[in-house]
Amino acid sequence: MSKNKKYQTAGRVLMTEHISIYSEQFRSIRANINFSTKNEGVKTLLVTSSSVGEGKSTVAANIAIAFAQESKKTLLVDADLRKPTMHYTFNRFLSPGLTNLLISNWVLKDVVKESGIKGLGIITCGPIPSNPAELLSSNSMDSFLEEVKREFDIIIFDAPPLLSIADAQILSEKCDGTIVVVSSDGTEKKNLLKVKETLQNSNAKVIGTVLNNYKLEKDHYYNDYYIR
Secondary structure: OOHHHHHHHHHOHHHHOOOOHHHHHHHHHHHHHHHHOOOOOOOEEEEEEOOOOOOHHHHHHHHHHHHHOOOOOEEEEEOOOOOOOHHHHOOOOOOOOHHHHHHOOOOHHHHOEEOOOOOEEEEOOOOOOOOHHHHHOOHHHHHHHHHHHHHOOEEEEEOOOOOOOOHHHHHHHHOOEEEEEEEOOOOOHHHHHHHHHHHHHOOOOEEEEEEEOOOOOOOOOOOOOEEO
């Protein structure tokens, strides 16, 4: 299977399996987010993990799809400026994207791409920069956040893993809420404690954690994704 096909298969659970167990789980995650943020004016959500390979990009894409299916004008932003994947997931070009907005004189309407899902726009990474952390902490990023909040009902950011680089911590300070993806068979307890400490230090609002790769017995209805 090609890399392109692999990401499309992983990221498009809700697109092709509307009545599947997995689709219902992401709708449940959406409901939990709505309940947890009720009356708080949360519009920007950051999705991250402790390290690579825990499924954050798949979760971010499907949460965004779930909100779009709720008839909310939704934007999914690939804010992993080092190892972006959303252009694979949705079979779009890498550029133009977020870095074009932050560095050049591109305007929002020219970088928002159609996803193939009604109500969901995507912004891919754009050209991979040499200074991701500086771009994400820039005034241009602040201006971008203000603009997308005016234009969209909810914005989902797929961020890099939290513990490897500073990018996700920077974004967690700017976003209204943070969701941490945890792999039941891959996330170490010591890393979870580090994630908790890091987010506390940045005054991030943690909405919850999504437990990924958790297998129950076959007679249980849900067997992969949970939010807590």
